[in-house]
Amino acid sequence: MPETPRRNIDIARLRDQHRLMWRIRALEEAALRGLGDKVVLGAIHPSIGQEAVAAGVVGALRRDDILLSTHRGHGHTLAKGASSEAMLRELFGRVGGNCGGKGGSMHIADFEVGMLGANGVVGANIVIAAGAAHAIKLKGEDKVVCCIFGDGAINRGPFLEGLNWAAVFGLPVLFVCEDNGFAATTRTASMTAGGGPAVRARAIGLPAEELDGNDVLAVEDTAQAMIAAIRAGGGPRFLHAKTYRLTGHTGVDTAPYRPADEVAARKREEPILRAADLLRGAGVAEAEIEADRIAAEAEMNAAYDAAIAAPFPGPEAAFLDVQDVGSPALGAF
Amino acid sequence: MARISYMEAARQALAEEMRRDPLVWAVGEDLGRGGVFGQYRGLVEEFGPARISDAPISEAAILGASVGAAMMGTRPVVEMRFSDFALCAVDELVNQAAKARFMFGGQTRVPMVVREPIGMWRSSAAQHSQSLESWYAHIPGLVVACPATPADNKGMLKSAIRCDDPVVYMEHKNLWPLEDEVPDGEHLVPFGVARTLREGRDVTIVSWSAQVHVCARAAETLAQHRIEAEVIDLRTLWPWDQETVLASVSRTGRLLIAHEAVQVGGFGAEIAAVVAE
Numbered sequence: 001m002p003e004t005p006r007r008n009i010d011i012a013r014l015r016d017q018h019r020l021m022w023r024i025r026a027l028e029e030a031a032l033r034g035l036g037d038k039v040v041l042g043a044i045h046p047s048i049g050q051e052a053v054a055a056g057v058v059g060a061l062r063r064d065d066i067l068l069s070t071h072r073g074h075g076h077t078l079a080k081g082a083s084s085e086a087m088l089r090e091l092f093g094r095v096g097g098n099c100g101g102k103g104g105s106m107h108i109a110d111f112e113v114g115m116l117g118a119n120g121v122v123g124a125n126i127v128i129a130a131g132a133a134h135a136i137k138l139k140g141e142d143k144v145v146c147c148i149f150g151d152g153a154i155n156r157g158p159f160l161e162g163l164n165w166a167a168v169f170g171l172p173v174l175f176v177c178e179d180n181g182f183a184a185t186t187r188t189a190s191m192t193a194g195g196g197p198a199v200r201a202r203a204i205g206l207p208a209e210e211l212d213g214n215d216v217l218a219v220e221d222t223a224q225a226m227i228a229a230i231r232a233g234g235g236p237r238f239l240h241a242k243t244y245r246l247t248g249h250t251g252v253d254t255a256p257y258r259p260a261d262e263v264a265a266r267k268r269e270e271p272i273l274r275a276a277d278l279l280r281g282a283g284v285a286e287a288e289i290e291a292d293r294i295a296a297e298a299e300m301n302a303a304y305d306a307a308i309a310a311p312f313p314g315p316e317a318a319f320l321d322v323q324d325v326g327s328p329a330l331g332a333f
Numbered sequence: 334m335a336r337i338s339y340m341e342a343a344r345q346a347l348a349e350e351m352r353r354d355p356l357v358w359a360v361g362e363d364l365g366r367g368g369v370f371g372q373y374r375g376l377v378e379e380f381g382p383a384r385i386s387d388a389p390i391s392e393a394a395i396l397g398a399s400v401g402a403a404m405m406g407t408r409p410v411v412e413m414r415f416s417d418f419a420l421c422a423v424d425e426l427v428n429q430a431a432k433a434r435f436m437f438g439g440q441t442r443v444p445m446v447v448r449e450p451i452g453m454w455r456s457s458a459a460q461h462s463q464s465l466e467s468w469y470a471h472i473p474g475l476v477v478a479c480p481a482t483p484a485d486n487k488g489m490l491k492s493a494i495r496c497d498d499p500v501v502y503m504e505h506k507n508l509w510p511l512e513d514e515v516p517d518g519e520h521l522v523p524f525g526v527a528r529t530l531r532e533g534r535d536v537t538i539v540s541w542s543a544q545v546h547v548c549a550r551a552a553e554t555l556a557q558h559r560i561e562a563e564v565i566d567l568r569t570l571w572p573w574d575q576e577t578v579l580a581s582v583s584r585t586g587r588l589l590i591a592h593e594a595v596q597v598g599g600f601g602a603e604i605a606a607v608v609a610e
Binding site: 066068097099100101103107110111117119120124126127128129130131132133134135136138139160161164168321322323325326 | 356358384391393394396397398400401402403406407425428435436439441475476496497572
């Protein structure tokens with residue numbers, strides 16, 4: 001990665017981003033600990049190393065803006081304002097989880113903060129996001145929809161259909177390709193023709209930018225500018241943020257399909273270290289930088305303890321919230 | 334009572350609901366020209382192109398965008414043109430629309446009507462003729478409606494638009510020109526309540542959609558042979574009116590199920606299994 005160019009840094013803002021990235025990292029480390037302790041129900045897809053996209057993009061949204069995420073969506077959800085304890089309860093399948101324990105990691109959602117859901121189907125959120133923006137336009141509201149998906153999603157049909165839809169109807173959506181280099185366990189580049197996500201987006205008529213997704217200030221600056229243009233009625237925009245997944249595809253994937261020296265090199269470029277270096281360079285004391293990590297870990301440890309102490313939902317919950325008409329009785333399906 | 338066609342009944346139902354609720358809108362290919370069968374004729378003139386919206390030939394986006402729009406509080410009526418084409422959007426219907434409320438723990442509803450014209454029609458061959466209602470009856474979260482008459486197409490479409498669940502609404506293409514009496518004023522048909530169109534003591538015939546009319550004619554023929562058939566139009570497959578069917582079969586002791594779909598794995602098998610149990 002190139003050196004981050006010198007610039008006037010808003011230290012308070014960078015500090016906020018540093019704190020948020022540590023909260024995301026610590027939440028996912030708690031989730032992985034839960035996987036090891038066998039209290040996580042279902043799969044976990046960590047975004048460790050990708051926190052700058054969540055912090056920079058989602059941090060640029062208003063609370064009433066709308067967010068749609070992927071199976072790798074813990075960071076986005078936390079950044080949008082979900083409670084860490086409710087999230088860990090959800091991952092552990094407990095009462096008080098964001099979805100009452102019925103969604104788990106892959107379907108985490110918090111409608112109170114405009115987070116309309118992670119999604120277990122790659123690329124499925126793109127068309128849903130276009131529709132959420134369609135409703136905003138129909139109702140004449142000034143909210144913006146942010147749709148984050150991975151690099152693997154650009155090879156799915158809904159990528160074409162959703163971007164075209166948003167462009168044709170001039171909808172308020174920011175599409176963000178959080179490119180961690182891997183589509184599950186396959187290098188995306190080996191299965192993707194052409195010039196990449198931004199080239200495809202531009203071909204559909206969306207203004208698109210590519211950037212270093214581990215540079216949280218660059219991500220936030222660009223996202224803010226794009227969101228402002230979208231909110232002003234400029235139609236959809238596309239951001240391609242290049243990052244790197246430091247873990248495997250899931251919490252149990254040791255990722256033997258990539259060389260150790262590649263991962264080691266990428267670890268030196270991960271976004272939290274880089275933000276800390278910038279803070280150090282701007283004169284922030286080491287103890288303060290370290291305090292962000294300590295506070296984040298303390299928050300997530302407390303959330304973890306509260307979550308494992310919470311009860312599981314009763315069996316009747318399996319038949320709640322299916323539908324109004326023809327709602328199933330216990331044992332109907 | 335006015336005598337109108339099955340198609341006109343649906344057109345009136347949509348127009349009435351759009352006048353009643355500004356959050357109702359329709360989206361699909363060619364709607365601005367009245368839709369592929371003319372079932373949206375005249376609506377864009379009254380409601381404008383934002384609420385009677387054209388769409389690209391992007392089934393996944395038509396359905397998926399409607400899921401997003403429904404979660405944001407609007408009530409989309411989604412035109413899929415042919416039920417066969419809706420297969421390009423099965424993920425959006427089955428994995429997204431049907432499951433969102435449940436998997437998000439009740440944080441949202443997905444109030445949308447997915448219109449999927451079904452059935453054999455004008456020799457239209459393998460990719461424009463299917464009746465796949467049993468597929469959707471299998472999916473928790475969906476309501477499956479198959480109106481057989483103009484009155485039901487009005488009253489059931491209005492109920493579907495007011496329903497907070499995603500409704501797969503299957504109109505039979507051969508029924509578009511069928512004319513019959515439709516009640517004046519507000520006409521709503523509840524889901525899960527079958528219609529007994531002919532009473533009889535000898536045999537129960539259960540059907541839905543266009544086959545209801547075939548069954549009615551068959552019952553006339555049977556009557557000439559002194560066999561009195563009771564003919565039941567289920568109207569909706571999920572939920573389906575088990576009570577009416579079981580009561581009828583307990584009287585007649587015989588059951589015939591007629592549907593226009595592949596017999597293997599069809600919804601008729603579900604009815605037969607429930608009655609046998």
